Amino acid sequence: MDAQTLLMNFYTDLRLVMRDSEETCATYKNSAKLFLDWLVTQRIKLAAVETRDLIYYLLNRKNTGNLHELTLAKDISALRAFGDYLVRE
16 A cells, blocks of 8 residues: 555544544644655655654654654654554554
């Protein structure tokens, strides 16, 4: 499955199954896309992601993006929801 289809399925799951708001779903989908894009740049397959990779990603987002703590917290929530979705699927 390509990344675009995966992200659309994730969005649909959030909207229909988890019953999250449209804004939350769009935000989480965008956060998941940023993570998938980072995996590509790091040459890490989604199936091979480990906790260490998530930590490196979040540290990279914090250090290079000069992000506010709330944005980082949102990214963590989005990645948790994305991981839950992947496990269910």
